[in-house]
Amino acid sequence: MAAGAFGLSWVVRAAWRIPSAMGASISAIQPTALGATTYRDKQFHNTEPSSQITGNPAELLYQLFTQRDAGRPPGKIPLVKPELPEQAADLAVTWYGHASCLIEVDGYRVLADPVWSERVSPSPLVGPARLHPVPSPLADLPPLDAVLISHDHYDHLDRDTVDQLVATQSAVFIVPIGIGAHLRHWQVPEDRIVEFDWTASVSLSELGRAKDDGTDLVITCSEARHFSGRGLVRNTTLWASWSIAGPTRRVYFGGDTGYTKAFAEAGARLGPFDLTLLPIGAYDRHWPDVHMNPEEAVRAHADLCVGDAGYGLLVPIHWATFNLAFHGWSEPVQRLVAAAKEAGTRIAVPKPGQRIDPIGLPSGDTWWEDVRQ
Structure with missing residues (x-):
């Protein structure tokens, strides 16, 4: 009886927290x-014509029933316990899975799209669950200088993760317009919220958060091609990608986006980028406008590097962690490797938790091929 009462109480608390x-x-x-x-x-709108879903609804429903498990890995996904230096590097990234990245640029640390919860849903009981554990607890993160959010979908903006970051870190949250209202609703202090429209920039020195050595970091809100929404109503908040530029290194965080002419515009205005973090998963023929496929990610990298496909390093994100589409689990990275080889683009595919330093890249590791029963 006691166990049953406890279980019922937990369900009630979980339901109460959903709104x-x-x-x-x-x-x-x-x-x-x-x-x-x-x-x-x-509503917010993309500058290019974009449909969230195209094609025959009956065909999509058929896919949902027949291919919904296609994105599950056939075996256990290997994890790496993050090994982070005491001082942030000039350029490095630690991938925690999906779009969650700890980015190091010229001595600064920026956390992008942090999601540490078990499910990407307002409910802890239903919704897409993790395909692998988080590589390390959120409390193990070193001091952060900024937290970036690309948009308000649950796999990129998580209330419980935000709560923990407010309690354990002092970093400012830099977000697209409208997402500040979500953060205020969750009691994030006003002085830790900065909201931007596309093309707007801020330096950490302007926010009183520059390093004592005089180095600065400029963060720019860049156009993306996507949509937003945490309920039935869509596009009430803006979506974005982000440019992170220090004195010597530049990083582009794509977040979640379809292919767009905005990549070339960002490359010309803000690039070339030494490191691009671009989504390669959750694509489908029914939503080609709002999610890139792996070949488009390689093309986007070249755009961001001002037409030079071989410049900089492409690290794929937005795959492997949640089953959000109908393609096979490793299909995105397999297609990426082939497209990058053909284009002459340097890539690095980290395991969840692995830190990538472009100077000392691992070579020839095809770890995803070993994920078997």
Whole structure:
């Protein structure tokens, strides 16, 4: 009886938390959205024609029932316990799975799209669950200088992770317009929230967070081609990619996006980039406008490197951790390797938890091929 009562109590608490986890109301978001570049008719819009879903709904429903498990790995995904230096490097990235990355640029540490929860959902009971554990606890992260969010989908913005970061870190949250309302709803202090429209920039010195040695970091909100929403209503908050530029190194964090002309524009204005972190998974023929496939990621890397496919390093994100589409688990990285080889693009595919330093790249590791029963 006691065990049953405890279980029921936990379910009640989990259900009670769902409305809060969903974030701010439309009325709370709208005041910050008014006047934004692409905001009209109470919604944000892509600058290029974009459909969230295309094709025959019956075909999509058939895929859902027949291919929904295609993205599960055939075996155990290997993890690496992150080994982080005391001082941040000039250039490095630690991939924690999906789009969660700890980026090191010219001595600064920036955490992008952190999601440490078991499910990407407002509920701890239902929704896509992890295909591998988090490589290390959130509390093990070193001091951060900034936290970036690309958009408000649950696999990129997680309420429980935000709560922990507020409690354990002092970093500022830099987010696209509208997402600040979610953070305020979750009691993030106002002085730790910075909201931006596309093309807007801020330096950490402007925020009073520059290093004592005088080095600075400039973070720019860049256009992406995607959509937003944490409930039935879509596109009430903006979506974005991010440029992170120090005195000597530049990193581009794609977040989640379809292929867009904005990559070439960002490359010309802000690049070339020494490191690109670009999504390669969760694509499908039914939503080609809002999720890149691996070949498009290679093309985007070349755009961001001002037409030079061989410049810099491409590290793939947005794959391996959650089953969000109908392709095979390792298909994204297999296609990426082939496309990168043909284009002459340098890539590195870390295991979850692995830190990649472009100077000392691991060579020839095809670890995903060993994920078997």
